[in-house]
Amino acid sequence: MLEIISKIFTLLGALGVFLYGMRVMSDGLQKVAGNKLHQILNFMTQNRVAAVVTGFLITALVQSSSATTVMVVSFVNASLLSLTQAIGVIMGANIGTTVTTWIVSLIGFKFSITSIALPIVGVGLPLIFSKVKKRRDLGEVLIGFGLLFLGLMFLKESVPDIKEHPEILEFLKNYTNLGFLSFALFVGVGAVLTVIVQSSSAAMAITVTMAAFGWIDFQTAAAIVLGENIGTTVTAYLASLGTSVNARRTARAHFLFNIFGVIWMAFVFRYFLVFIVNISPWDTTGFLAQNVDTSAISKINLPLSLSLFHTVFNILNTFVFIFFIPQIAKFVIRLVPQKSDEVSQKYELKYISTGIQDTAQMNLMNAKQEISKMSNITENMFEIALTVLNNPDKKMDNKVKKVKQLEELTDQMQEEISKYLAECSKEELSEESIENVNVMMRIVHELESVADGIYRFILLSQHKYEHKISFHEKANNEIKIFSNLLKEFIKLNKEYLDGQMPNDELDHAFELEQKVNNLRNDLKKSARKRLQKGADVHAELLYIDLIRYFEHIGDNSLNIAQALKNIH
Incomplete structure (x- = not known):
């Protein structure tokens, strides 16, 4: 009985070494591949044959059909792939998984495994201590490769002769x-x-x-x-x-x-x-x-x-x-x-709902998709808030409530995306990917601050209407100029959330920020002059608070633009 139990655990141990070796090798290959996975993804959009070839290449590259199919599901979830494209990639992945089988059959059963596996581990061992990340990743691939075949050797030894x-x-x-x-x-x-x-x-x-x-x-x-x-x-x-x-x-x-x-x-x-x-x-x-x-x-x-x-x-x-x-x-x-309820239900974090995937690039792409959604929400909030400010009516309570719900959602999104990015940072990432994680964390924080500012100024607009406070005609025109400037700023940042902001657009962002600061100074001076001439104190103080929130939104927008300059 004890002998049988011992053999079972020996078999499980051999399988464990094999699986661990495959995991280490697959992780290393994904790190070595880096952004190439995304480049291969772009190739697959051409036709169904290209999709099949892409599925084969990715699976042969990462040595795991499961990793490829999970990646494809994530791409579809992030709206980066259509259903028909994904089916083609999966077909190719089925062919790609046979590469591993050939490696096992050609080497594992035709040669002395110990004469191959241990030297491979020996070559990989010094590489993982290298200061150069690519060499460390290559060392990981070699060690995983060696462990895979050691596991296969143990597997062969644990199976008794029939x-x-x-x-x-x-x-x-x-x-x-x-x-x-x-x-x-x-x-x-x-x-x-x-x-x-x-x-x-x-x-x-x-x-x-x-x-x-x-x-x-x-x-x-x-x-x-x-x-x-x-x-x-x-x-x-x-x-x-x-x-x-x-x-x-x-x-x-x-x-x-x-x-x-x-x-x-x-x-x-x-x-x-x-x-x-x-x-x-x-x-x-x-x-x-x-x-x-x-x-x-x-x-x-x-x-x-x-x-x-x-x-x-x-x-x-x-x-x-x-x-x-x-x-x-x-x-x-x-x-x-x-x-029917999937369209109308409350929005949830869908792009990162599946958790951390095996592919680092996929994790960061999922985070980008979520941040893009967060940016769309803040833009929508700003449009609603401007409608309430410029065209107040008795139905504004519903709009204020909607903005409040969206602001609470951005709070939730900041927390969840930040947690997700923190988990991503624990994985083995390239230097570029590490910098991207830091940049995305900063952008998420700034977007949440923008949402806070928008909610505060819609509350001021509601207060203005409920207390029947009216601004001077010139003040109303100044606010329209200021709000249009911020709309342009928010739209500019939104356009470059999927990639690096070029230098000329960053210069444009600095120009917008300078205009915001100059306009803020001019409008505060105008408010003080109106106060000196006997204008309504309550109205002018509310006006100055509104300008202050506008300025904060402008500052946050500039911070986002500067962060986008450093994303890869």
Whole structure:
């Protein structure tokens, strides 16, 4: 009993080293790639073929189809990708995930792993202590790569030879001769296995190892691999919870694409296996024979043939469905309809609702989208406040209430976005990304201050109307000039929230700030002169308070412009 428990924990430990190595390698590759992920994203907007190629490249780059699909769901949630584009990328990701399988099969089962893995870790170790960040990231990739194969070696060693346990072989054979039922059973095993380990690559490594050691035959292993294609969709589904309707549709499209592929394969499974065996350049003796002990040479080549099966299936599946992307999109739109209350419900932080993702660039892009939304809210608040100031009426209470709600929302947004950015800063980021986090924190703070200023001046406008206070005609004209100046300032900042503000526009921002200061001084002088001539003291003091809030909004706007100059 103790021996069995020991073997189970040894197997789990080996799997843990494998998964940890894959995670370290994937994180390192994402850091090395940096902004290139965003550049690749721009390429995918061209057509469906480009989207498939992009999905393949990103997955091959980060060595994780789950990371790619979660990234795609996040892009759709942030309105950076359409549903049809996302489906194409997911198709490419399915092909890209086969790269990991080939690496495992070619190196893990054809060479002595210890002769490769430990030297790779040895090369990576000094690099992670380098002062140059790119070298540290490269060191992380190499160490992750080495750990991945050490985990694979431990996995191989923890799986006992089937000859020592003939009773298990007999047990498995009871379920391998049931025709279609056997196929469905092992597809289910593959799906459950992937859901448990949360990595199709790790599940594939387990499958390949079991096949290589004779625990399962080629047909059974192939069925399990198909199930792993279904199981990997769970990660994207979990990432889509609480996101926009299109993001949820993207996750459903991923599931449908993979499940449809398994369905059509079920009808041609035996013939497809014969096809793979025939085109395989390796010795495949006994792969499709019933109750035949596979030769030693075939056992070594079985992982390669499984990789070939995996790759050819995903390429064919993509080729079949790439022509039906619009139809798949229409189907998932019907499958996941937009609820009537999703449009009218109170706005929530939707772009960062899924939490910190594995991709640093995606996290910062999500934050930018949220900040852009916050900027739109402050602009809307300013328009409502000006309407109340210039055209007061009995219905203004609803508008004041609306601005109050929006101001409370900006408070909430500042807190949530700041927390999110603080979590982002704990991740491994490039120097540019670290600076972007600091700049975005400053912008969020300034936007919240703008919202506070707007709410205060709408309260002054309400007070003015309720107490029947009227300004001098010249004062009303001065306020219109001032408010138009601030509208221009707010609009200028809004235009550059997605990118760096150029020097000429920053100069324009300084000019606007100078105009604000000059106008403030002139208007205060005008108010004092009117007071000296016997004007209403209450009205002029309220007027000066209004100018003061306008000035604060101008100061905050300049701070935002200066921050935008430093964003990358």
